[in-house]
Amino acid sequence: METSATTDTDYERGYRKEDARSVDVEELAEAEAHLRNTTIQNFTWRNVSVAVRDRVSKETKLILENVEGQASAGELVALMGPSGSGKTTLLNVLARRPTNAENVEGSVLINGSKVSSQNFRDVTAYVEQEDSIIGSLTVRETLHFASRLSSSGSLPAKERIVRINGLLKAFGLTSQSETLIGTPIRKGISGGQKRRVGVASQLITSPKIMFLDEPTSGLDSRASFEVVNYLRGVAKRNKLLVIASIHQPSTSSFNLFDQVLLLSAGKSHYFGPVSGITDHYEREMGIDMPLHSNPAEFLLDLVNIDFDLEQDSATQRLTELQGKWSSSSRCKNLSSVISQIEQRGQGRDLGIEHHEKRPSMPSRTLALLHRAFIKSYRDVIAYGIRLAMYMGLAIMMGTVWLRLDAHDSNIVAFTNAIFFGGAFMSFMAIAYSPSFLEDHATFRKERHNGMYGPLEFMISNFLIGVPYLFLIALIFSAIAYWLINLQPAVENFFVCILWLFLDLLAAEGLVVLVASIIPSFVVTLAIVAFCNGLWMSVMGFMVYPDDLNVFYKYVFHYWDYQKYVFEGLMVNEFADRIYDCAKTGPGEGDCHCQWQSDLAGQCQVDGRQGVLETYSFNPDNFGRNVGIMLAIVVGYRIAALIVLVIKRN
Template sequence: MDVVNVDVERHAVAEAHLKNTTIRHIAWKGVTVTVKDRETKLPKEILENVEGIVEAGEICALMGPSGCGKTTLLNVLASRPTGAQNVEGEVLVNGSKPSRSAFREMSRFVEQEDALIGSLTVRETLNFASRLASTSSLPKKERVARIDGLLDSFGLREQASALIGTPVRKGISGGQKRRVGVASQLITSPKILFLDEPTSGLDSAASFEVVNYLKGVAKRNHLIVVVSIHQPSTAVFNLFDKLLLLSAGKTHYFGRVSDVGRHYESIGRELPLHVNPAEFLLELVNIDFSQNRNSASDQLDELHKAWTASPRAGDLMAAVDEVARNGDRTVTLERAEKKPSIPSVILTLLHRSFIKSYRDVFVYGIRFAMYIGLAIMMGTVWLRLEATQESIIPLINGIFFGSAFMSFMAVAYCPAYLEDYLQFVKEKHNGLYGPTELVISNFLIGLPYLFLISLIFSAISYWLSNFQPTALAFFTWVFWLFLDLLAAEGLVVFMTSLFPSFVISLALVAFANGLWMSVDGFMVQPGILNVFYKYVFHYWDYQKYVFENMMINEFAERTYSCASVGDGCQCMWQTELADQCLIAGQGVLDQYGYAPGHMRKDIGIMMGIIVGYRVAGWIVLKLKK
């Protein structure tokens, strides 16, 4: 009995936070969306004068054939970018149009393919979602109780400690992921929830499971739920309170699901017995596969006209107009909870990234393995080079290889950052945090790992290759390699933010690194480098400063013996030490135009480049809609 009481108490605490607002309904009036036709380049309406109203506690389905405008309407209702040329109409909450920030505070959106971090457990996913939202201000005990209540409500208690799943580690099922996606939004205390195809890819049993949970949560907590859905089963279809049926961007029905049969019966299109009503309705308004398109289009227009002339359409227009006339002047959220501060969000993101960094091998594990393999290969190819003139060119090649290819292999970070980017897009749209928190936390989490990579790589390759054998020279090498990796990772963040596609970002980062290799001073010495590449790319090429200072670190204070020829010697580089049968390392540097004494300036430039890439990534994230 005590256990039951504890579960009931958890359930009550988990849902109490959803009942402290005055939101009663959401309505949309005259929603019309116009885009530019790809073929004719003329304006084309993909939504035309769509109206509807959903009360608190109701779950509404947006249904229609592919391309009918479901997702576009859902984005309009959720105040998200549509990419349209023109959007008209009003979306009203309690009869008033809230500000964008207020609407984001009260609503959440669950994508068709919801971005979840695969290396987190189900409980951790809900916990971090809670910490990023206003619920972070609650005592830890109450926040845990809310999470436990949602786990129980969504049937996820047994999976609480299971991973979401990564490409190399199997996680929970597709239906369970959908429920986690919804639960992670509910934990942030929304009052309006939008879902894009939440049953896509699920079998009928899993689909029923997801929608049934949504219906229960909506009823218990007076939550408004709007769902786009493609082809639900009869059982799933009957779970919805209201239906908006679209075809070619026009309304063909809006009202209670229980009344849809009577409406079509009144216009001579009676729903047949023992047939899934959703399938019948979709076939009725779908003309994509009609042999006679003109005739089918005419029939579709007749169905639309029948709807607009029906009493239900008139009642809907009157209800929406009444809501607009008598709406509240403001939409209030009676919250005792505050949104977390920027430092708090950064710490939460750091914690989440830290867990991901050691669980997901694609973040740093594979990179550690690659860099260790590269270090062993480099150390054994450039093995114990003596301080002779024959080793000078191999040492220069080794410096270039060690710095340039370490930078190049930062492309392996693309998939890990892409997952963070997709998570950020979802959480930004839901008003949880912005690009500042992402960029700072992403930079900070990489610092210890990149330094450790630099240290391990250098500890293996530096001494095997027999570069300048002093502790100062070794740690100088480690320091420049660390700056090299920081800049390279900043380039990955910038390029992937600009083009969030794995293939495109990978290609662009690889191309950029190839360019930096070509103009860093190794392939073509700075003194004879093409003027265009020298002044356009060379001076802000981070590999240039790494290669130059590694060269100075190796050659500035080291001497190399010349080759013995009979009783004398022959030196490949003529320096002031030639009479001693030695080559001063500065003679090698002179060929490149390198001289010691400006390391501080070069460090400052490198810091500027590192910060510059992060700022450029921040600007991209800030400007993107």
């Protein structure tokens, strides 16, 4: 029986003709040449079960139970089911992605054989539902850097350009190739175009198996069909195996898939060709498929019991449907096919061919540094807004503490300005967290796809920030230092720049560490703000270092980077400066000095003796304190690197 659900729509046929006219076959062949010569023939999974611990009852709960399936090279397989059915969890298990499961069981084989994690990453790619793409890059640049960071990076530039041009043309992105992806401030390409860019950026990395999480989610029917149709063409031409989780696809998009796995409540309800759905449900299940309807919608409605008023009867009905599938001839045949593939694959080497050499670690680091540089000057959130913030702070400080005289009555004002400037420059470094979290999300995606590791990411992230932070320290000092009338000597001005530069490096390192541990903007904001409040409290300004509580002094004070910045700036101001005292009469000694020193008889205060000794600051500790600051800066980065190495999700 043939229904409209299993035939091409007029729209689909028309689109295929349009697609054939717009894509040059020879150019596509060159662009996709890296996908050929694959040794991947079959991909199977058997008895996949995933258990999690229920947060309320604390009992173990199965969210996937004995799920199995198999796919061959060149096929598109859809994992379909209602929300909460376990399709995304299954996709993550098949792709060897991290899950929050307490226990994962079952076998996932390529050509009937087990493969190492490294070999698996070499032949697979994963496109997330909310794909992390750097918004300040253009479409072409996104594909360009994906190519440089993958095995394609070792190829000549001309060949990489051919691939990029072919993918841009095939995905209908040629006219948008120089358009930005889009940031919260600058509008870029549409959501559907962004989804196509995400898929194309993974295709250029030479995968043999591609996993996609909800590739059509949020797209209209035209855009959905566009993405799936191109994937189908690439898969057929190059024996690429595509497995995608989908949710309520249109009829035209659904008919492009070769096989579908229907899940509900973590159990299989059907696995087989899309064209065989009607026959299976009518002959073996006794369920008539309605004419002129979307089969995907019908299946989802059939196995979705979330909105049934009688949950007990609905659950019983679902159990009966699953039981009928388990006893069906199609299910038994599936198990037999998987067993045969496993038997043929026992003891065999998978023999994955590496036709393209992976770029070296320095090459990947340079590519990341290049990409970060482009982002840094295009994305105003990264450093532009921060630079404006620090310039505003400098102008505000310079006009509040405007041209202070070298008088002992202004010593407290000088001290307050030094504290405020150093502490709030550190505090405002939290503005870097949105930019880093975007980079971190991109890193997680690209790391899972085997492009590069934490070391390359951390080195490039640190190096790109150094010149910008130095520029911020220079501009801030150039404005505030002379307006406030701090120690009027050129060498002292540059020492001030040094301490503020180290202050920003350490503060940004703290942001990177916290965001690496918990990649959430709100959490990062709260923790970094708390830490900066703690550093301000124990740095030696609020309470003199000698009077500080023993616990805070020995637990926090000595590794508080703000302490060393405050001490360095205080020494820079007071070590070699003399301040006049207020005159109380006409005589030479008729004066009152608020700060005592040996120069009191001359109506002056020696900043070194009168101020620095009060704070127990030693001017001879300059080199030691700079070394400690450098150790703190490096220490934060190493700690963040260790976190990224340990965390796999």
